[in-house]
Amino acid sequence: MDNIKCINNLNADDWENAWKNELGEEIKKKKFWTKDTPKIHFEKIAVKDEYHEKLMEKLVLDETDTVIDLGCGEGAVTTLIAEKVSKILGIDSSPMMLDLLQQRIDHDNIKNIETKKMKIEDVSIESVGKFDVVLASRSFMGIHDIKDVLINSNEIANKYVFLAVFGRRNWRIEKKFYEEIGKDYPDFAPHDYIFNMLINLGIYPNIEHFDLKGNRKYDDIEDAFIRMKWKMNNLSEEEVDKIKPFLEENLKLNKEDGKLENPLDKSDLVLIWWSKDSFNW
Structure with a gap:
């Protein structure tokens, strides 16, 4: 169970x-992805x-599922997921992200x-209705009022909830970049x-560790700058200006695939999921 500690x-x-x-103090400044961000084509960032x-x-999906x-x-x-189910609703608070998704849909x-522009914290049965499957892929980690989000996700789901x-x-x-500029990285x-939290809410989930072998890879310095988790709201303009030179020094070209990478730059991800049939809510 990935060294999970359950404290009763x-x-x-x-x-x-x-x-x-x-998490630290909740940051309410303008997000990095906003309408003011220069327009980017979906193929530049929607990397599979x-x-x-x-x-x-790992997802349990049926062709009739919503x-x-x-x-x-x-x-x-x-x-x-759209290739495997009947219907999917994408929720995001960023107009830029939804624009990139719409580009993909149209293309x-x-x-x-x-798609629907909405904060995850505002998603409930009243605002979106019921769905067979609820998925949150790497999107819960910066949310402060997480308990209500977990409760709402469980109530919305008819069959399964999957949280990566x-x-x-x-x-x-x-x-490493934050260390070099003398700051503590505001981790998730x-x-x-x-x-x-789920155990204390009466939900007993499964938990699986993703066995990811490869490093994160990038087309170029600009691609790495866009896709990495820099926590821009914690950086001054002068510090942001130091990111690309830092990347130029630390990223190396993989001659086999032509991508930039760093040997230490691996993703560590965990899947927490449960079936609605597995407990009495």
Whole structure:
């Protein structure tokens, strides 16, 4: 169970408070992805990699299913799921991300994807209705009021909830950059907190560690700058200007595939999931 610690003397509120403390102060500044961000073509960022392949192997999907993708981003996962189900709704708070997904939809003439601009925290049965499957792919880790989001996700699902979250060994190159500029990297809270919160809510999930072999790869420096988790809201303009020179020094060209990579730059991801038939809610 990936060294998960289940501590029974804490309740769900305690775990949520611990989660919030781990995240630090909630940042309400303008997100990096906004309408002011220079327009990017979907093919530049909607990169399908080893993670997407592994995730699709683990999801339980039927061709008649309806799915809601919470924090769908640019749609790299959303479009893969659309090939296997009846309908999927992509939810994201970023107009830029939804624009990239719409580019993909239009380019590939996909008919069964709908999108909705909404914060994950605002998603509920009242706002979106019921779906057979709820998915959150790497999108829960910055949410402060996580307990209500977990409860709402469970209530929305008819069959399954799948949460792909970050493990403890992520963002090594980003953390190295923060170390070089003399700052602490504002890390995501560990997945242990979600697991224990669910247990205290009466939900007993399965947990699986993704066995990802490859490094994160990038087309060029600009691609790495866009796709890495820099936590821009924590950086000054002068510090942001130092990122690309840092990448030029630390990323190396893989001669076999022509991509830029760093040997330490691996993703650590965990899947937490449960069936609605497995417990009495």
